[in-house]
Amino acid sequence: MKKSRIIMLLGALLPLMLFLFPLWNITLEAPQYPTPLGMDIYINDFADANPHDIKNINLMNHYVGMKYIPDAIPEFKIFPIGIIITTLIGLFVAWKGNYKWFLYWFIMMVLVSTAGLIDFYLWEHDYGHNLDPRAIMKFTNDDGTPMGFQPPLFGTKDILNFRAHSYPQLGAYCLGLGIVFGLVAFFMGKKENEMQV
Amino acid sequence: MKKYSSLILGALGLAALMSGCQPKSKTTGNGALTSNAAERVYVNPGEHDEFYAFISGGFSGQMSVYGLPSGRLFKVIPVFSQDAEKAWGYNEETKPMLNTSHGFVPWDDAHHPDISQTNGELDGRYVFINGNNTPRIAKVDLSVFETTEIIEIPNSAGNHSSSFVTENTEYVVAGTRFSVPVPQRDMPISEYKGNFKGALSFISVDPEDGGMDIKFQLLMPGFDYDLSHPGRGASHGWFFFTTYNTEEANTLMEVNASQNDKDFIAAVNWKKIEEYVNNGGGKKMPANYAHNVYNEETHTATSTMKKEVLVVDPTEVPGAVYFLPTPKSPHGCDVDPTGEYIVGNGKLSADLTVHSFTKMLAAIESEKFDGDAYGIPILKFEDVLAGTVKSGGLGPLHTEFDGNGNAYTTFFISSEVVKWNVGTWEVIDRQPCYYSVGHLMIPGGNSRKPFGKYVVAMNKITKDRYLPTGPEVTQSAQLYDISGEKMELLLDFPTVGEPHYAAGIAADIVKERSKKIYELSKNKHKYATTSDADVRVERNGKEVHVYMSMIRSHFNPDNIEGIKVGDKVYFHVTNLEQDYDVPHGVSMIGANTSELLIMPGQTETFVWEPKQVGVWPFYCTDFCSALHQEMQGYVRVSPAGSNIDLKWSLGE
Numbered sequence: 001m002k003k004s005r006i007i008m009l010l011g012a013l014l015p016l017m018l019f020l021f022p023l024w025n026i027t028l029e030a031p032q033y034p035t036p037l038g039m040d041i042y043i044n045d046f047a048d049a050n051p052h053d054i055k056n057i058n059l060m061n062h063y064v065g066m067k068y069i070p071d072a073i074p075e076f077k078i079f080p081i082g083i084i085i086t087t088l089i090g091l092f093v094a095w096k097g098n099y100k101w102f103l104y105w106f107i108m109m110v111l112v113s114t115a116g117l118i119d120f121y122l123w124e125h126d127y128g129h130n131l132d133p134r135a136i137m138k139f140t141n142d143d144g145t146p147m148g149f150q151p152p153l154f155g156t157k158d159i160l161n162f163r164a165h166s167y168p169q170l171g172a173y174c175l176g177l178g179i180v181f182g183l184v185a186f187f188m189g190k191k192e193n194e195m196q197v
Numbered sequence: 198m199k200k201y202s203s204l205i206l207g208a209l210g211l212a213a214l215m216s217g218c219q220p221k222s223k224t225t226g227n228g229a230l231t232s233n234a235a236e237r238v239y240v241n242p243g244e245h246d247e248f249y250a251f252i253s254g255g256f257s258g259q260m261s262v263y264g265l266p267s268g269r270l271f272k273v274i275p276v277f278s279q280d281a282e283k284a285w286g287y288n289e290e291t292k293p294m295l296n297t298s299h300g301f302v303p304w305d306d307a308h309h310p311d312i313s314q315t316n317g318e319l320d321g322r323y324v325f326i327n328g329n330n331t332p333r334i335a336k337v338d339l340s341v342f343e344t345t346e347i348i349e350i351p352n353s354a355g356n357h358s359s360s361f362v363t364e365n366t367e368y369v370v371a372g373t374r375f376s377v378p379v380p381q382r383d384m385p386i387s388e389y390k391g392n393f394k395g396a397l398s399f400i401s402v403d404p405e406d407g408g409m410d411i412k413f414q415l416l417m418p419g420f421d422y423d424l425s426h427p428g429r430g431a432s433h434g435w436f437f438f439t440t441y442n443t444e445e446a447n448t449l450m451e452v453n454a455s456q457n458d459k460d461f462i463a464a465v466n467w468k469k470i471e472e473y474v475n476n477g478g479g480k481k482m483p484a485n486y487a488h489n490v491y492n493e494e495t496h497t498a499t500s501t502m503k504k505e506v507l508v509v510d511p512t513e514v515p516g517a518v519y520f521l522p523t524p525k526s527p528h529g530c531d532v533d534p535t536g537e538y539i540v541g542n543g544k545l546s547a548d549l550t551v552h553s554f555t556k557m558l559a560a561i562e563s564e565k566f567d568g569d570a571y572g573i574p575i576l577k578f579e580d581v582l583a584g585t586v587k588s589g590g591l592g593p594l595h596t597e598f599d600g601n602g603n604a605y606t607t608f609f610i611s612s613e614v615v616k617w618n619v620g621t622w623e624v625i626d627r628q629p630c631y632y633s634v635g636h637l638m639i640p641g642g643n644s645r646k647p648f649g650k651y652v653v654a655m656n657k658i659t660k661d662r663y664l665p666t667g668p669e670v671t672q673s674a675q676l677y678d679i680s681g682e683k684m685e686l687l688l689d690f691p692t693v694g695e696p697h698y699a700a701g702i703a704a705d706i707v708k709e710r711s712k713k714i715y716e717l718s719k720n721k722h723k724y725a726t727t728s729d730a731d732v733r734v735e736r737n738g739k740e741v742h743v744y745m746s747m748i749r750s751h752f753n754p755d756n757i758e759g760i761k762v763g764d765k766v767y768f769h770v771t772n773l774e775q776d777y778d779v780p781h782g783v784s785m786i787g788a789n790t791s792e793l794l795i796m797p798g799q800t801e802t803f804v805w806e807p808k809q810v811g812v813w814p815f816y817c818t819d820f821c822s823a824l825h826q827e828m829q830g831y832v833r834v835s836p837a838g839s840n841i842d843l844k845w846s847l848g849e
Contacts (some may be wrong), residue, residue: 059776063824135529
């Protein structure tokens with residue numbers, strides 16, 4: 001088998017690691033939390049980094065009127081189906097072995113992942129800004145607008161007494177690597193094709 | 198200016214460094230206090246001590262938890278005395294813990310903590326401690342630092358030679374200090390001699406759940422059994438008890454019980470008796486004693502009255518018990534880490550008597566007895582003696598060991614700790630105590646593997662050592678560094694109640710097992726409210742049960758109506774928190790009881806019997822959150838016989 005097809009096969013399979021490892025992690029540090037509060041975001045679940053963390057994040061956040069982190073969101077059904085479908089397509093593409101299709105799979109994956117990130121951002125924005133008007137504590141920005149508590153999409157940000165970190169986790173790295181493998185497979189396949197000609 | 202000050206600081210730093218290099222034994226003019234004592238007991242903010250010390254509260258009835266070397270107090274664990282701060286003995290859940298055959302006893306005299314062992318080394322699972330007055334043994338579970346079991350000891354009085362554990366915590370042992378008629382009966386006190394008995398109780402400890410049960414009681418002659426320690430290593434299977442009042446006096450004891458030149462150390466071969474009992478030996482006699490168990494899942498204690506106890510007559514088990522003559526009313530009975538030497542601390546003498554276990558076995562083997570006492574063979578003093586420590590001190594009470602071949606003995610009358618060599622019996626060092634030291638403690642000092650770094654001396658008299666606080670001053674302990682040839686006094690620290698005795702352990706063995714919360718999902722309390730959906734108020738005649746929850750920063754419900762004068766209202770309150778160190782408290786105006794202090798995931802109950810019509814508030818007593826002040830509620834109390842329906846709500 002050509003090397004490019006093997007790489008493409010690996011690329012198609014790697015995103016399945018999302019079913020084992022978290023996609024993203026949000027960690028909240030504060031002086032009162034020597035062990036920070038954390039939430040691992042899986043493709044189909046929100047999980048405590050340490051026992052009861054989500055409950056405790058909700059308890060903190062209710063003071064500023066943020067909604068509880070839901071037990072389940074529609075994405076938990078859609079994302080796993082999306083990953084299975086794109087993996088099946090990837091496997092089919094690898095089996096066919098046409099390197100041009102490797103590129104198309106790569107582009108599709110970039111688009112799908114970007115859509116996922118945008119969706120995540122929109123949820124975060126709603127979570128951080130759609131506040132209960134009867135919130136116990138109301139804060140405003142310097143310009144008088146209500147302060148939002150949206151965690152960063154990527155990176156570290158101070159929110160009141162908390163320092164929030166938001167970073168991709170092993171699942172996301174596997175997805176990213178899988179996507180890159182698609183592109184690598186395309187170039188390898190192209191080269192192999194040229195050598196044959 | 199800045200530059201200069203940093204220069205000066207630098208020089209000071211250098212000086213500190215240099216003084217640190219000097220020999221450790223250097224002392225200043227301030228008695229035994231070493232020059233760099235402060236830095237050796239200082240634990241940086243946020244850092245942890247190296248050792249836990251569990252110090253008995255004596256007449257406070259409790260046990261306090263200190264850190265060493267800092268001497269900082271972390272917790273006072275309620276054991277035998279009611280504690281309004283923690284609702285111990287006040288809430289419905291823990292009242293059964295203080296039940297006895299004499300009814301509810303809200304106090305005791307807590308004496309000798311001892312930590313559970315595996316293979317002769319401290320395992321840090323439990324601390325056992327005895328109640329001296331109304332004889333009881335309590336077990337503190339070190340995963341939660343709470344008292345989880347108390348067993349009453351029948352046929353006993355002045356439960357003093359207790360609560361020491363065998364090498365694998367097979368037994369925790371409780372011996373009686375005051376002999377009494379067994380069974381108790383109406384008889385003239387003057388007929389004590391020959392009629393009273395001293396019960397030595399062997400309480401088995403379940404290896405799995407730690408459950409305690411009296412396996413057998415050895416009914417010994419009517420002496421006073423003062424202290425005890427287990428054999429270890431080669432002497433594992435034996436237990437040693439000091440006795441005084443072998444005169445069997447019953448009045449003016451200070452004189453009449455001090456006449457014999459020698460009393461005894463009783464050597465008990467408990468393995469032999471265990472075997473005897475397992476083969477059907479012993480006699481079941483009627484008894485009445487309480488066995489109280491706190492269940493961590495129901496968060497509730499139950500008290501069961503037990504009606505029978507197995508007693509053993511020592512003369513019916515040949516080879517099970519011997520008496521070792523020991524001078525002058527010995528107090529402490531201490532066994533060295535190897536198990537070879539048994540130290541009798543003859544409290545009315547200047548010398549320490551050390552017996553040899555090997556010699557004792559040889560003397561038993563050759564049956565060289567010096568008569569008997571009530572059928573129990575007495576060994577010859579010279580045959581069992583390993584050596585005598587000629588100390589020059591007065592009033593030895595208690596000896597512990599550092600694991601490096603040295604022993605440390607407190608001398609009450611001459612007010613000092615004396616270090617001596619185990620084997621040569623020579624005195625190596627002596628340091629004064631302020632004042633009149635009773636017991637001392639080396640972490641692991643009662644085990645095969647002591648942590649020979651510090652000794653804590655627990656003093657009986659304090660006088661001028663601290664700022665005065667009127668006629669009653671604090672009790673005091675003192676910390677000495679024993680890592681060098683000479684002992685060095687590092688620190689005085691006040692204690693809770695009278696520090697009778699202590700047990701210490703390396704913090705690492707204990708701290709990882711310490712729980713942070715109780716899992717709400719495992720809460721099986723009969724009246725738990727584990728979700729808001731379960732919140733309710735139910736009436737059953739005049740009895741009202743409030744199923745209430747609490748979480749930052751509200752009670753649910755926080756408005757209750759339909760309560761009437763004459764009702765008996767049970768508030769069953771569950772803390773729904775699952776975060777470390779977020780307890781909530783609750784108290785009701787006019788309730789004839791204490792507050793509740795409820796840990797995350799726990800349910801507790803208090804009873805309120807409203808006597809006045811009105812609207813009465815309740816509130817959270819533990820500053821829990823930014824909205825703690827808002828954590829409050831109201832109960833409407835209507836006249837008896839009014840027809841207001843029960844109604845409860847939150848946020849309506």
